[in-house]
Amino acid sequence: MSTTSLPTPTGQPTESRAAGRSGRAGDRLFSGATTISGIIVIGIVTLIGVFLIAQAIPALLRNNANFLTSREWSPGGDHPRFGILEFLWTTVTSSLIAMALAVPVGVGVALFITQYAPRWLRRPAANLVDLLAAVPSIVYGLWGLLTFRAVIRPFEQFLQQKFGWFPLFAPTPISGGTIFFIGIVLAIMILPIVTALSREVFDQTPAAHKEGALALGATHWEMIRTSVLPFGKPGVISASMLALGRALGETIAVTFLVSALAGGTPWTWSLFNGGETFASKIANNAAEFSNPNKTGAYIAAGLVLFVLTFVVNSIARVVIERRKAFSE
Amino acid sequence: MTMTAHDETRPGGTGSGARLGTTGGTGTSTTPTDPGRRDLIESMDRPHRGRAIKDHVARIVMWGSFVLAVVPLVWILWTVASNGFHMITTSLWWTGNQRNINTTDAGGGARHAIEGTLIQAGATAAIAVPIAILTAIYLVEYGRGRLARVISFMVDILSGVPSIVAALFIYAVWVTTFGIDRNGFAVSLSLVLLMIPTVTRSTEEMLKLVPNELREASYALGVPKWVTIVRVVLPTAFSGIVTGVLLGLARVMGETAPLLILGPYTKNFQRDLFNGNMPTLPTMINEDRSDFALSTAAERMWGAALTLIILVLLLNLAGRFIARRSAVAK
Numbered sequence: 054m055s056t057t058s059l060p061t062p063t064g065q066p067t068e069s070r071a072a073g074r075s076g077r078a079g080d081r082l083f084s085g086a087t088t089i090s091g092i093i094v095i096g097i098v099t100l101i102g103v104f105l106i107a108q109a110i111p112a113l114l115r116n117n118a119n120f121l122t123s124r125e126w127s128p129g130g131d132h133p134r135f136g137i138l139e140f141l142w143t144t145v146t147s148s149l150i151a152m153a154l155a156v157p158v159g160v161g162v163a164l165f166i167t168q169y170a171p172r173w174l175r176r177p178a179a180n181l182v183d184l185l186a187a188v189p190s191i192v193y194g195l196w197g198l199l200t201f202r203a204v205i206r207p208f209e210q211f212l213q214q215k216f217g218w219f220p221l222f223a224p225t226p227i228s229g230g231t232i233f234f235i236g237i238v239l240a241i242m243i244l245p246i247v248t249a250l251s252r253e254v255f256d257q258t259p260a261a262h263k264e265g266a267l268a269l270g271a272t273h274w275e276m277i278r279t280s281v282l283p284f285g286k287p288g289v290i291s292a293s294m295l296a297l298g299r300a301l302g303e304t305i306a307v308t309f310l311v312s313a314l315a316g317g318t319p320w321t322w323s324l325f326n327g328g329e330t331f332a333s334k335i336a337n338n339a340a341e342f343s344n345p346n347k348t349g350a351y352i353a354a355g356l357v358l359f360v361l362t363f364v365v366n367s368i369a370r371v372v373i374e375r376r377k378a379f380s381e
Numbered sequence: 382m383t384m385t386a387h388d389e390t391r392p393g394g395t396g397s398g399a400r401l402g403t404t405g406g407t408g409t410s411t412t413p414t415d416p417g418r419r420d421l422i423e424s425m426d427r428p429h430r431g432r433a434i435k436d437h438v439a440r441i442v443m444w445g446s447f448v449l450a451v452v453p454l455v456w457i458l459w460t461v462a463s464n465g466f467h468m469i470t471t472s473l474w475w476t477g478n479q480r481n482i483n484t485t486d487a488g489g490g491a492r493h494a495i496e497g498t499l500i501q502a503g504a505t506a507a508i509a510v511p512i513a514i515l516t517a518i519y520l521v522e523y524g525r526g527r528l529a530r531v532i533s534f535m536v537d538i539l540s541g542v543p544s545i546v547a548a549l550f551i552y553a554v555w556v557t558t559f560g561i562d563r564n565g566f567a568v569s570l571s572l573v574l575l576m577i578p579t580v581t582r583s584t585e586e587m588l589k590l591v592p593n594e595l596r597e598a599s600y601a602l603g604v605p606k607w608v609t610i611v612r613v614v615l616p617t618a619f620s621g622i623v624t625g626v627l628l629g630l631a632r633v634m635g636e637t638a639p640l641l642i643l644g645p646y647t648k649n650f651q652r653d654l655f656n657g658n659m660p661t662l663p664t665m666i667n668e669d670r671s672d673f674a675l676s677t678a679a680e681r682m683w684g685a686a687l688t689l690i691i692l693v694l695l696l697n698l699a700g701r702f703i704a705r706r707s708a709v710a711k
Contacts, residue, residue, distance in 0.1 A: 077605065079605060079607050079608065080605050080606050080607045082607070083606075083607035083610070083611075084519075084523050084606075084607070086515055087515045087516065087518045087519035087522070087523055088519055088523065088528075089515075090511075090512045090513075090515035090516040090519060091515075091516045091519045091520070091524065091528070091529075091532040092532075093512055093516075094512070094516055094532055094535050094536055094539060094577060094581075095531060095532060095535045097535075097539065097574060097577075098535045098538050098539055098542075100550070100554075101542065101546070101547070101550045101574075104550055104553040104554055104558075105546075105549065105550060105553065107553075108553045108557060157446075158446045158449055158450060159446075159450075161442060161443050161445070161446030161447070162443075162446050162447050162450045164443050165443040165444060165446060165447040166447070168443075169440060169443045169444065170447075178447060180701070181451060181454065182450055182451075182454075184454055184694075184697070185450070185453070185454050187631060187635075187693055187694060187697045188454070188457060188458075188635075188690065188693075189634070189635025189636075189637070189663070189686075189689055189690065189693055190635065190636075190637065191635065191637045191663045191666055191667070191686070191689070192457065192461060192635075192686045192689065192690060193457070195461075195666060195682055195683070195686050196456075196457045196460055196461065198673060199460075199673060199679065200456075200460050201456075241453045244450055248450070272432055272433065272435070272436035273436055273439070273440070274435055274436040274438075274439035274440070275432070275435075275436070277439070295541070298541045299541075301543070302541075302542075302543020302544070302545065302546065303543070304543065304544055304545040304637065304638035304641075305637035305638055305641070305663070305667075308641075309670065331545075332543060332545045332638065335545050335549065335642070336545060336638055336641045336642070339641050339642045342552065342556070342642070345557065348552075348557060351549070352549055352553060355545065355546050355549040358543060358545070358546055359542065359543070359546045362541050362542065362543055362546075363538060363541070365541070366537060366538060366540075366541030367538070369541075370534065370537050
């Protein structure tokens with residue numbers, strides 16, 4: 054409620070009262086400057102779209118393979134053949150694994166901080182979780198590569214041995230970073246995003262809802278389930294979408310961890326397969342950008358990633374907007 | 382929603398409703414192992430017992446998820462600190478560079494990379510902060526109607542743009558279209574795209590917290606709107622805005638993707654933003670990536686990672702410290 058209410062009723066008096074000519078000219082100048090800054094922001098986002106599309110099109114026109122359904126990636130030469138299917142699969146699957154892990158834990162942490170933790174612990178606990186967001190992503194990459202991989206590997210082998218009959222857990226020869234492993238690391242990275250936003254909405258649950266539930270004899274958990282969670286649901290959804298957007302675009306940690314697949318590797322549904330994501334493919338091949346045709350292919354891949362995150366973030370935005378309208 | 386809670390108390394009957402409420406209510410402050418409470422649970426009939434158990438399980442799950450979230454944080458910080466500590470305690474680390482040091486050689490300095498990171502972050506802030514603050518002022522103080530909504534939406538979209546896409550965009554403009562070589566300034570430009578939305582959002586929040594009475598009092602004295610904003614609103618929100626800027630800087634300094642695309646590494650000192658490759662801490666880590674099996678390379682990577690974490694955490698702490706002393710506390 055309090056988040057959007059302030060700006061409206063100000064402003065008018067100065068314009069009606071004679072505030073001096075210099076004041077008015079200054080006003081016009083200043084408001085002009087702020088408007089221009091805002092328009093710059095619009096311009097930037099538009100330009101990102103325009104430039105990426107403009108430079109992707111020539112490469113796409115020269116492409117001899119289907120851009121969306123091919124798994125090949127050889128953008129150089131006279132007959133380039135490239136498609137994004139492998140990146141799309143790896144990116145989306147690892148991000149979904151990250152969501153599946155981070156959303157329940159993140160919501161649990163947010164509930165802990167807002168509803169369970171003793172008062173003295175709330176602030177430090179929140180700061181601690183926020184610290185996870187402050188750790189640079191390259192450090193996650195390093196830690197994942199040198200320390201965490203060795204811990205998760207036996208668990209992966211166990212799943213492959215016991216549940217290998219299930220297509221998603223089918224055994225693979227990959228010993229480096231798998232989709233599954235990248236998902237876990239991404240989950241840790243997006244956890245603070247889920248927690249921060251959920252915490253905010255849970256905190257805003259009207260006391261009357263909570264006290265009402267308790268007065269009716271609900272246990273602490275029943276109170277949460279019947280008043281806090283329903284109230285915070287849109288916030289949680291929107292937090293999850295923002296987190297998903299971040300996971301989809303995460304670059305350097307993933308680049309450290311992925312196991313690139315050799316061309317022509319047979320398709321498998323297994324989560325224990327390797328494969329590059331959009332971001333890691335682009336980052337890993339920055340050296341190839343000297344050739345404009347190749348660059349175009351990578352920019353086309355980047356464009357798909359941009360569209361993907363754009364859609365996900367827009368959904369987050371729409372959900373939170375609806376909630377605002379609802380709670381006011 | 383509260384109806385559900387009401388319905389669920391029914392199986393116990395109206396008579397036990399009060400007793401139930403006490404169990405649920407006071408139970409929140411006693412520890413699960415409290416013997417008195419356990420007796421109470423056992424004395425209750427079945428449906429109550431199930432509910433009490435559920436309540437317990439939920440409590441344990443919440444504590445558990447918090448612990449689960451803290452484990453990786455402690456683990457990461459400990460790993461980086463214990464592995465990188467040795468490296469950063471040498472004085473050469475803070476004064477020298479990596480010139481003539483191969484992957485198989487131990488040590489070397491990181492000053493070139495620290496300087497590069499700080500210079501790029503400074504240039505980024507110099508461009509991003511004015512735009513971001515003015516945009517926030519527009520959104521809070523002036524913006525109404527469709528334009529404001531579009532700008533606000535675009536800020537959200539920009540905050541969701543992956544860093545690698547921002548880097549590709551700058552590459553498409555800077556290198557492909559204008560044909561300029563990759564350099565430190567191009568990196569800064571792509572970081573600007575990432576910093577604008579963070580600073581805009583935090584500044585917006587801070588401006589909204591400034592009480593309207595302050596603005597109205599100023600208008601009542603006949604002060605023009607822009608002077609009110611510059612002399613009354615901004616100073617009131619100042620510390621909050623600084624916090625936002627510092628947190629934005631912290632995020633930008635740890636960003637690596639744009640560096641891979643736009644800012645190739647060099648082992649030498651390079652303080653010129655507009656000329657040639659510029660070393661940074663993330664690219665210094667990345668430089669040794671393929672040789673992580675070598676202890677010399679790994680040690681250097683941990684050292685650079687620890688240095689980067691220290692820089693970022695210092696900015697974060699500074700930001701939080703200033704936030705706590707803010708004039709417009711929440």
